Amino acid sequence: MRTTQDIEHMILAMAEGDRAAFLSLYDATSAKLFGICLRVLNDRAEAEDVLQEIFLKIWRNADRYKANGFSPMTWLITVARNGAIDRLRTRKRRGESLDLAEELPDHAPTPEAAAVASSERDRVQGCLGELKPERAGAVKGAYLDGQTYQELADRYGVPLNTMRTWLRRSLQSLKECLSR
Numbered sequence: 708m709r710t711t712q713d714i715e716h717m718i719l720a721m722a723e724g725d726r727a728a729f730l731s732l733y734d735a736t737s738a739k740l741f742g743i744c745l746r747v748l749n750d751r752a753e754a755e756d757v758l759q760e761i762f763l764k765i766w767r768n769a770d771r772y773k774a775n776g777f778s779p780m781t782w783l784i785t786v787a788r789n790g791a792i793d794r795l796r797t798r799k800r801r802g803e804s805l806d807l808a809e810e811l812p813d814h815a816p817t818p819e820a821a822a823v824a825s826s827e828r829d830r831v832q833g834c835l836g837e838l839k840p841e842r843a844g845a846v847k848g849a850y851l852d853g854q855t856y857q858e859l860a861d862r863y864g865v866p867l868n869t870m871r872t873w874l875r876r877s878l879q880s881l882k883e884c885l886s887r
Contacts, residue, residue, distance in 0.1 A: 709735040715779045721769035729766055736780070737762070740787040747791035753798075754791070761790045834884035842877045849874055 714735060720728035740761060744754035765786055772782055835843045841863055848854040848862070860870040 711778050711780070714783075718765075718769050718772045718779055718782075721766060722772065729762075732765070733762060736783055739780070740783060743784060743787045744791040747788065748795055748798075753794060757791050757794050758787070761787050764790065830885060831881070834881050837884055838877055838880060842873050845870065845873050846877045846881070 714732065717728040717732040717735070721732065737758065741754060741758050744757045744761070745751060748754045748757065765783065768786075772779065835846065838846070845859050845863060848859050849856065854862075856870050856874070857867055859874075860867045863870065865873070
């Protein structure tokens with residue numbers, strides 16, 4: 708059984724590039740850190756992957772550990788838990804629950820709604836065609852492509868306030884056109 712001081716010395720030796728200390732730290736702590744990863748992720752293979760990433764992070768950041776009298780296991784457990792939580796968040800963003808896809812309602816537009824949307828799109832395109840090409844491009848860039856006002860000002864070579872004026876006036880023109 709390793710003591711708190713032993714683990715602390717291993718981390719400090721790792722900060723100086725001691726590979727033997729890394730192996731000793733792995734032997735002494737991997738089971739506990741794996742258990743934490745497994746508890747958070749509830750997937751053995753993924754917990755093993757995360758554990759590997761965690762030990763790489765510990766190796767790279769060992770110089771950030773400060774021997775302050777507190778348990779070094781607290782630091783290691785925090786790194787492990789945060790790594791597992793990050794993986795869990797990534798998993799959820801990827802939409803891991805695809806097995807529920809067949810139960811989801813279809814939100815695709817009905818044929819009637821698609822026809823109306825197509826008609827509206829044609830009206831908007833027609834109104835955009837009434838604007839000067841650079842102003843129509845700026846409106847599309849800002850409201851369809853998500854470009855910032857500054858990016859558009861740089862792209863068209865105009866001051867930022869001019870770009871704001873272009874967009875405001877263009878939206879007013881579009882509103883008038885669409886209300887006809």
